[in-house]
Amino acid sequence: MTTTSSPPLLIVFGAGGHGRVVVDAALASACFRAVVASDRNPSLWGQQLLPGVPIVAPEALPTLQGPLALHVAIGHNLVRQKEAQALRDIAPLVSVIHPRASVAQSSSIAPGCLLAAHCVVGPMAELEEGVIVNHGAVVDHDCHIGAWAHIAPLAALGGAVRVGTASLVGAGSVVLRDVTLGADVTLGAGGVALTNMPAGQSWAGVPARPLERASA
Ligand SMILES: CC(C)(COP(=O)(O)OP(=O)(O)OC[C@H]1O[C@@H](n2cnc3c(N)ncnc32)[C@H](O)[C@@H]1OP(=O)(O)O)[C@@H](O)C(=O)NCCC(=O)NCCS
Structure with a gap:
């Protein structure tokens, strides 16, 4: 018997220029149910990273309904690594x-x-x-x-x-x-x-x- 599951909701963590590149690629790939962005900068919360892609506070991420996937979209290599470590429990890390x-x-x-x-x-x-x-x-x-x-x-x-x-x-x-x-x-x-x-x-x-x- 085969089971089907819906594609995951992608969380793109990092709402700067590199985040936009990742969201654009994720939307084009059609591999995800939807895309939401998140960032630690409160001044970005409530805005959209690209049309239809809201930026939410990190505190809101655990309330999202699964299945979920995570991509850390931060250009600085060591900060990207650090955030991926910190956010690992929220959702599995995926490539875009x-x-x-x-x-x-x-x-x-x-x-x-x-x-x-x-x-x-x-x-x-x-x-x-x-x-x-x-x-x-x-x-x-x-x-x-x-x-x-x-x-x-x-x-x-x-x-x-x-x-x-x-x-x-x-x-x-x-x-x-x-x-x-x-x-x-x-x-x-x-x-x-x-x-x-x-x-x-x-x-x-x-x-x-x-x-x-x-x-x-
Ligand atoms: C090489 C690099 C890291 C140096 O940055 P920095 O440590 O801040 O160095 P500075 O800008 O102070 O420049 C120091 C010296 O190197 C020279 N220099 C800087 N970048 C250079 C480059 N790409 N090629 C040749 N010389 C360069 C500067 O002219 C300066 O020379 P001077 O001492 O004779 O005046 C940076 O310029 C660079 O090229 N980063 C890569 C950026 C990139 O591709 N990002 C990806 C974006 S998606």
Whole structure:
């Protein structure tokens, strides 16, 4: 005997610009019964994040009728991670995938990821929990993206690139094939990474160098 359950109501936590991107993708995906936004900022409560998507106080979330799903839509990687931890009991964390994202069947996507419109996730790529692959970004074959990392709009990762936990690959940047970025690394917008980048460093420029030397 088969049972059917209605699609979940999606809670998008974080009512800023990134929240709008997530809500837009969630609505386009038609995977959810409805979408509600929430934020810790009281000045947003009662407003709408996008037309038809109310912003409610976090205190209201436990009163929502299930089934529920949660996506934390905060651009700052460490804050996104922290909020996902704090809100875990409210609903299971889910990924949101825009229908115009191109996602290889052999890739693996952990819960809590956003795959925005026109991004590409190639064959055998692995995305850990809470990763953002933003508009038009390319994560090519065999890449491994650590939890809570952000691949910003139009960034391009060649094959087998590894990106560490909570790192930011800036908008329009390029990481060459087989290069590894450690945890908590920032590659500045438009940078081109030719070599491995150690954990905790910020690099920028073409070719990318540690930030204090980026403009040297
Ligand atoms: C690299 C980055 C993190 C540096 O930020 P910061 O620590 O605040 O550094 P500052 O803005 O003080 O700049 C420090 C120096 O680096 C240079 N610099 C900053 N960003 C740079 C970039 N992307 N490429 C080349 N040089 C850059 C600045 O010109 C400055 O040079 P100077 O010392 O000769 O004046 C930031 O500029 C950046 O590119 N962030 C990524 C943004 C992004 O893509 N977000 C995703 C949005 S969805």
